[in-house]
Amino acid sequence: MLEVEGVSAGYQGSDVVRDVSFRVDEGETVIIIGSNGAGKTTLFRAVCGLLPLSAGRVTFLGEDITGMPVQRVVRRGLAFVPAERHLFPHMTVEENLALGAYPDRPDPEIRNTVLELFPRLAERLRQLAGTMSGGEQQMLAVGRALMSHPRLLVLDEPTTGLAPIVARSAYTALGRLRDRGLTILVAEQQVPLALAVSDRGYVLENGAIGLTGTSPELASDPRVRSAYLGVI
Amino acid sequence: MSGRALAAGTSLVGGAEARTSRSLPLLFGSIAAVGAVLALVPLWVGSSRVLMGVAVLGLAFACYAIGFNLIFGSTGQLFLCVGALAGVGGYGAALLADRVGMPIVAALAVATLGASLVGGLLSWVAVRRSLGVIFAGIVTLIFALSFENLVLGASTITGGDAGIQVSAGSGTFLRQRTAAYYVMLGLVVAFLVVHGLLRRSHVGWAFRALRDDEVAAELAGVDVARYRVYAALVGSAMLGLAGGMYALIAGRVSPTTYGFAQVDVVVIVMLAFGGIGTLFGPVLGAVVFTFLDELLIDLGQLRLLAYGALVIVLFLWIRRGVIPTLAGLVSRRPGTRPGPPPGGEEPG
Amino acid sequence: MTASILDGIVLGLQFGVLAAGLTLVYGLGGVLNLAYGQIAVVSGLVTLLTMEAGLPAVPAALLGLVTGGVLGLVLDMTILQPVYRRSGEARVLLSLLLTLGAAFVIDGYLNWRYPLKGLNLRISGEPLVIFGVRMRMGSVVASIITLVVIGVLYWLFRYTRLGRAVRSVIQDEEGSRLVGIDPQVMMRLILVLSGVLAGVVAITRSMVAPVNVRAGFSLTVLGLIVTVVGGLGSISGAFLAGLVLGIINSVASSYIGTFLSLIILLVAAAVTIVIRPAGLLGVRE
Numbered sequence: 134m135l136e137v138e139g140v141s142a143g144y145q146g147s148d149v150v151r152d153v154s155f156r157v158d159e160g161e162t163v164i165i166i167g168s169n170g171a172g173k174t175t176l177f178r179a180v181c182g183l184l185p186l187s188a189g190r191v192t193f194l195g196e197d198i199t200g201m202p203v204q205r206v207v208r209r210g211l212a213f214v215p216a217e218r219h220l221f222p223h224m225t226v227e228e229n230l231a232l233g234a235y236p237d238r239p240d241p242e243i244r245n246t247v248l249e250l251f252p253r254l255a256e257r258l259r260q261l262a263g264t265m266s267g268g269e270q271q272m273l274a275v276g277r278a279l280m281s282h283p284r285l286l287v288l289d290e291p292t293t294g295l296a297p298i299v300a301r302s303a304y305t306a307l308g309r310l311r312d313r314g315l316t317i318l319v320a321e322q323q324v325p326l327a328l329a330v331s332d333r334g335y336v337l338e339n340g341a342i343g344l345t346g347t348s349p350e351l352a353s354d355p356r357v358r359s360a361y362l363g364v365i
Numbered sequence: 366m367s368g369r370a371l372a373a374g375t376s377l378v379g380g381a382e383a384r385t386s387r388s389l390p391l392l393f394g395s396i397a398a399v400g401a402v403l404a405l406v407p408l409w410v411g412s413s414r415v416l417m418g419v420a421v422l423g424l425a426f427a428c429y430a431i432g433f434n435l436i437f438g439s440t441g442q443l444f445l446c447v448g449a450l451a452g453v454g455g456y457g458a459a460l461l462a463d464r465v466g467m468p469i470v471a472a473l474a475v476a477t478l479g480a481s482l483v484g485g486l487l488s489w490v491a492v493r494r495s496l497g498v499i500f501a502g503i504v505t506l507i508f509a510l511s512f513e514n515l516v517l518g519a520s521t522i523t524g525g526d527a528g529i530q531v532s533a534g535s536g537t538f539l540r541q542r543t544a545a546y547y548v549m550l551g552l553v554v555a556f557l558v559v560h561g562l563l564r565r566s567h568v569g570w571a572f573r574a575l576r577d578d579e580v581a582a583e584l585a586g587v588d589v590a591r592y593r594v595y596a597a598l599v600g601s602a603m604l605g606l607a608g609g610m611y612a613l614i615a616g617r618v619s620p621t622t623y624g625f626a627q628v629d630v631v632v633i634v635m636l637a638f639g640g641i642g643t644l645f646g647p648v649l650g651a652v653v654f655t656f657l658d659e660l661l662i663d664l665g666q667l668r669l670l671a672y673g674a675l676v677i678v679l680f681l682w683i684r685r686g687v688i689p690t691l692a693g694l695v696s697r698r699p700g701t702r703p704g705p706p707p708g709g710e711e712p713g
Numbered sequence: 714m715t716a717s718i719l720d721g722i723v724l725g726l727q728f729g730v731l732a733a734g735l736t737l738v739y740g741l742g743g744v745l746n747l748a749y750g751q752i753a754v755v756s757g758l759v760t761l762l763t764m765e766a767g768l769p770a771v772p773a774a775l776l777g778l779v780t781g782g783v784l785g786l787v788l789d790m791t792i793l794q795p796v797y798r799r800s801g802e803a804r805v806l807l808s809l810l811l812t813l814g815a816a817f818v819i820d821g822y823l824n825w826r827y828p829l830k831g832l833n834l835r836i837s838g839e840p841l842v843i844f845g846v847r848m849r850m851g852s853v854v855a856s857i858i859t860l861v862v863i864g865v866l867y868w869l870f871r872y873t874r875l876g877r878a879v880r881s882v883i884q885d886e887e888g889s890r891l892v893g894i895d896p897q898v899m900m901r902l903i904l905v906l907s908g909v910l911a912g913v914v915a916i917t918r919s920m921v922a923p924v925n926v927r928a929g930f931s932l933t934v935l936g937l938i939v940t941v942v943g944g945l946g947s948i949s950g951a952f953l954a955g956l957v958l959g960i961i962n963s964v965a966s967s968y969i970g971t972f973l974s975l976i977i978l979l980v981a982a983a984v985t986i987v988i989r990p991a992g993l994l995g996v997r998e
Contacts, residue, residue: 183887204890212891219888221881232881235874235892277892494987499745499805503941507983510934511976518972626930630813637810666825673817680810681795 134159134285134316135180135211140189142179148187149175150340157285162307162317164327164348166361167337173320174216176337177289181213182206194284212283216290218274222263226254229262229273233280240282247276250306268299275306286310288319292326304330324361328352336361392561399648400554407543416659417542421614423655424549428607429628430635430647431556435563436600438642439572440593442488443502446509448628450601451608453480455618456516456523458609462533464522469533473609480605481598483508488597492590509625516620528619531612545614552610553648556603561644563599572596576642634672637679716846717967718960723852725959726859727918731932732939732951733866734910740883740946742900744796744808748788748816749911750932754823756781756912757832757924770834778912785908788815789901797897816929823926831925832915851920858917862910863952870948879903883946938982944992954993958982 135157143149150172157163167173178184180191182203190199198206207213221229230247231239248255251272257265262273271291278286291307292300304326311317311330320337321327328334328348336344336357344354351357403424410416429447436444444450457476461467467475487508491501516523523529538544563569571592574582583589612618621627631654639650661668731753738746760777764770792815796808840847870876881889882896889896914932918924943954961981965974985993 183890202890202895204893204895207891207893215887215891219885219891221884221888223884224877224880228877231874232877232889232892232894235878235894238874281893490987494990496987496990498802499809500941500986500990502809503937504983504986506934507938507979507986511979511983514972514975514979518970518976630817633810664825666821666828669821669824670818671821673814673819673821676814676817677792677811680807680814681792 134194135318136190136192137180138190138192140176140179140191141187142175142184142189143187144175148340150179150337152188153337153340153342154189155335155342155345157316157318159284159316160314161333162311162319162331164331164334165318165320165337166322166324166327166334166351166357167320168322168361171337172340173337174289175340177213177287177320178215181211181287183213183215207281207283210281210284211287212278212281212285213287214274214278214289214291216293218270220262220270220274220277223261225259225261226265226273227258229277230254230280233277235281239280243280243282247279250279250309251276267294268296268303271295271299271303272306275303279310283315285316285318288317290320290322292321292323300326324357389565392565393558395645396554396557396561399557399645400550403550403553403648403652404547407546411543414542417546418615419655419659421542421546421549422611423651424546424553425607425611426628426631426635426655427553427648427651428549428556429604430632430639430651431553431560432600432603432607433632434600434636434641434643434647435560435603436484436488436596438636438646439564439569439576440596441498441576442491442593442597443498443505444484444487444597444600445502445506445625445629446484446487446512447604447632448623448625449509449512450480450484450604451611451628452512452516452618452623453483454605454608454610455612455623457605459529459531459533459612459618460522462613463529463531469537469613472533473606473613476609477602477605480608481602484601484604485594485598488594489590492593506625509629513620513624524619526620528617528622530617531615534613535616539614540616549610549614552607556607557644557648559599559603564644568592568595634676634679637676714964715844717964719843719846719848720852720967721960721963722956723848723856723921723959724963725956726856726863726952727914727921727955728935728939728959729952729955730859730862730910730917731914731936732943732955733948734907734914735936735940736943736946736948736951737903737910738907739940740948741879741903742793742797742896743801743804744793745805745812745937746788746904746907747809747812747933747937748819749812749907749936750929750934751816751819751823752781752784752788752908753911753915753932754924754926754929755784755819756908757915757919758823758827758830758926760834760916760919761830761832774834774916777916778909781908781910781912781915782905783908785904785906785911786901788812788908789904793904797900816933820927820929823929827926829926831923832919833923834916834919849921855917855920858913862913866948875902938979942982942985942992944994947992947994950992950994954985957993 137156138154140153141148141151153176155163155165165173165176175184179186182198182201182205186199190197192198193206193209193211196209198209203213221232230244234240253269254272254276257269262270265273275288275291291303295303300323307317307319308330319327319331328351331348333347334345334351335342336351344351344357346354406420407417410420429451433444433447436442454476457479458472461472461475462469487505491504496504517525520526534540539548571582571587574585574587575589575592579589608623635650635654636647638653639646639648658668661671664671735746735749738744756777759780760773763773763776768776792811793808796804796811799807835851840849841853870880878889878894879899879902881892882894882899886896915924939954939958940951942958943950943952958978958981962974962978965977
């Protein structure tokens with residue numbers, strides 16, 4: 134579904150990620166793990182159209198979307214939730230969700246699905262997004278992304294700033310989405326949580342892909358275990 | 366709001382200060398040269414009363430532009446009350462000399478001080494309240510409009526719409542065309558000297574620092590607030606002095622002498638053309654503009670259209686003003702413009 | 714006193730529409746349009762010229778509004794394009810300077826070609842008595858139109874998808890792009906809207922007092938002051954500030970002279986800006 138080939142991107146002339154390639158097939162949940170500064174956010178922003186590429190190609194659903202700005206990419210079935218979420222603070226939960234469906238009217242079925250998935254949102258439909266807690270905002274951000282009924286959901290460090298319990302419930306929700314057949318791509322620092330819910334993963338280090346393999350493979354790989362799972 | 370924005374705005378404003386410090390003789394020499402060239406003007410148009418009037422006004426505008434350059438170019442404060450501050454000097458000097466009976470010099474001095482204090486106050490308020498460029502601009506614009514309305518409204522004192530005749534100075538050399546021109550030229554030269562010396566001093570260094578990156582300047586120990594107010598005090602004093610002197614020379618003042626549309630707008634265009642932040646930019650802008658204005662006088666209102674087009678072109682393409690652009694073209698010394706790194710090709 | 718307050722409300726509503734056009738453009742795109750007053754004047758002029766050519770008032774007025782919208786569009790497609798390439802204060806400054814240039818161009822041309830023209834829509838009808846005050850029909854109709862416009866704006870931004878999309882760009886531009894909204898397209902729409910609003914100002918104002926060709930800059934400055942007092946980017950702030958300043962101006966005018974009351978207005982505005990730069994209802998960044 135998503136093919137990233139030889140992508141390089143960065144800021145002000147110097148590349149943060151260099152010659153990165155990976156793919157996500159339909160129905161899979163793929164994770165990109167790496168520590169702070171590895172380049173995960175830069176990579177995702179480049180792939181989704183928020184940052185220009187200095188090299189490489191991105192293909193989504195068979196279409197070349199290299200260099201396409203994000204507002205056009207998301208209309209083709211990709212939904213991106215960045216780490217900063219970028220919700221609309223002075224609008225209600227309801228309005229934020231409704232905007233997720235833009236330019237269409239919100240589909241009541243999808244809306245109900247989202248609210249089922251995140252009951253806390255259902256309780257706070259009239260609350261202003263800016264007044265919600267971190268965990269609730271993350272739910273809303275994912276909910277808003279789901280309103281467009283995407284084929285691919287891309288999440289950049291969804292657990293940023295969340296308490297461990299909340300982070301875990303976030304991944305539980307992701308697991309449920311995965312069970313419904315949604316294709317998911319996640320960048321994550323909190324490796325154990327991510328590995329548990331995913332099919333395959335790539336390790337990003339200093340802007341390049343180091344290891345790759347299925348999640349069970351990665352979880353048992355000694356290098357991954359020592360670097361990211363804190364196992365000596 | 367401050368540092369980076371100012372730096373971003375600087376590219377718009379063209380205050381490229383990459384030049385190495387000039388020696389004192391070079392500074393005085395170049396000012397003297399400019400002064401000498403301008404001193405030749407009466408030889409050319411001295412016989413025409415009208416044209417001499419235009420020339421004197423042109424020099425007045427050069428003074429205004431230097432003052433505004435000091436305030437906006439050096440410290441990034443968008444003072445949209447240039448005309449009003451000159452008006453404080455102009456109406457102030459006229460009224461103090463005529464109604465209160467002060468001797469001319471004293472009246473001029475007090476009026477200049479008044480203008481300086483008003484400008485300093487405006488700057489101080491903006492600084493205290495951390496008002497960004499736009500807000501400072503609007504507050505000063507409000508002052509300008511208030512001044513204009515005050516002058517229009519207090520017609521018993523200020524003559525309202527019609528203005529007043531300035532009897533102080535009549536019968537003196539100030540009213541003689543050529544002498545008046547040289548007096549005004551003297552002011553221009555004096556202002557250039559003041560600005561030139563300031564730029565070379567620690568004050569000038571502080572100005573450059575705060576214009577490039579306000580936050581870094583603060584951290585380096587530059588009291589940004591204080592230097593902003595200094596610049597405003599000195600610049601406003603220049604405006605007031607020039608405005609006052611012009612009133613005495615012209616013999617009459619009215620709201621349109623110091624109005625926003627007549628003064629501020631013109632000064633901004635002049636400075637944009639000549640190069641904001643440079644030493645001679647204001648003078649170049651004033652000379653060219655006065656010349657152009659006189660040339661196009663038959664077009665009447667269409668001139669405004671021409672100036673509008675000029676402003677658009679200026680800020681789209683020749684963004685930094687003529688002088689920085691020329692300096693960039695002419696200067697070939699390594700280190701004075703962004704070019705190949707040291708050890709790279711010789712720029713020739 | 715009641716008379717001045719009612720006059721103040723009429724004036725204030727117009728201040729509000731005047732400011733709304735400016736504040737929308739600033740709130741959405743961080744751009745200050747100093748040619749705004751000129752757009753209003755051109756709208757009024759088109760209305761006048763078509764009426765002189767025989768067109769009845771209402772279609773002429775509509776044509777004027779369309780002209781305003783078109784001018785807004787042209788502005789966006791031409792001189793604002795380089796402005797969008799910058800950001801933050803550099804963008805505001807450049808927009809200020811380029812639109813000022815545009816204002817000169819329009820103003821210069823208008824004053825050269827149609828120096829003495831002024832739009833003055835006389836509304837026939839007996840004065841209405843409201844709260845014991847005789848109000849001219851022109852004032853009443855102007856106010857009604859303005860209130861309708863306010864209602865339409867409110868409905869537009871609160872309840873339509875498009876309005877919500879615009880608000881989203883103002884609140885979080887990247888967020889809006891993430892849901893598929895193109896901020897540039899929104900900006901273009903808003904600029905057209907602001908042009909139409911400028912036209913509304915010209916037409917309603919002309920029902921109360923003549924709007925002549927030289928009024929461009931004073932309209933812009935007035936709008937700017939009301940905008941800043943209300944809070945850059947806040948439409949409700951624009952109307953609130955408009956009403957407050959309109960009433961202050963009107964009441965002060967009737968007790969003190971015109972000039973002094975204008976000074977009071979200006980000083981009140983300056984004081985508000987200094988005390989509370991975000992404005993009465995400003996959208997905080």
